[in-house]
Amino acid sequence: MQVGCAIQGAEIYNNDIRNYGVDDKAVQNNGIQIGEGTGGLCYNNRIINGTGTGIIVLGYGDNILFNNVIVGAGKNGIYCDKRFTPGTGFKFINNTIINPRLDGINVNAQGLQNKVFNNLIVNPGNYDKYEADNTFKNGDYAFVNFGSSTxxxxxxxxxxxxxxxxxxxxxxFDLLS
Incomplete structure (x- = not known):
């Protein structure tokens, strides 16, 4: 599912997306893609098993993603990248991300006031890679990887x-208590 050029007030919600990106075409294989020029809310979505990123946000920078469940993303659970006309910042709140092949949440949006709060991230694929790479990144970067002001x-x-x-x-993936 892709949304683009909805400058403000876009809402993407209550979608059940499964087995997305079956053709595995680069940049066309994501569960939800919030494209350039889009600001708004993305919430209560279930995104299960795909070849690409669960939710990719290239939007305006006034995007809030919350209460989404992402399981088995073929790349990142959530990937964020600021583009041409960024707003104030991206917010990722109360999302559940399980078994992404790469990072749980990857924020590449320098200079914005980004927030990552109350997310549950389980078994990101890059954990062991970062531990073994012997670079400045350790396994914890696989949960939330932010090379920006987050x-x-x-x-x-x-x-x-x-x-x-x-x-x-x-x-x-509801919690027992």
Whole structure:
């Protein structure tokens, strides 16, 4: 699903997207793509198993993503990149991201007031890669990788899905308590 040039007030919500990007065409294989020039809300979406990023945000910079469940993204759970006319910043709140092949949330939006709060991220694929690369990045960068001015707090990161307390770690990602 792609939305672009909705300058303000866009709302993307209550979608159930499964097995996206079956042709695996670069930049056309994402679950939800919020394109350049778009500002607004993206919430209550379930994005399950695909070849690309669960949600990619290239929008205006006034985007708020919250209460989304992303499982089995073929790239990042969420990827954010500021583009031509950035707003004040991107906000990622209360999202659940499980088993992305790369990073849980990757924010590439320097100079904005980005916020990453209360997200649950489980088993990002880049964790072991960053641990082994012997660079400035350690495994924690795989949960939230922000090479930009991003405020991050109250996020829960876990490698082992069985330690999280999901009702069913294979199919029901609601928490037991």
């Amino acid at each position: 405020e991050s707090s109250n996020n829960y990161f876990e490698k082992d899905i069985n330690k999280v307390g999901f009702i069913d770690p294979k199919s029901n």
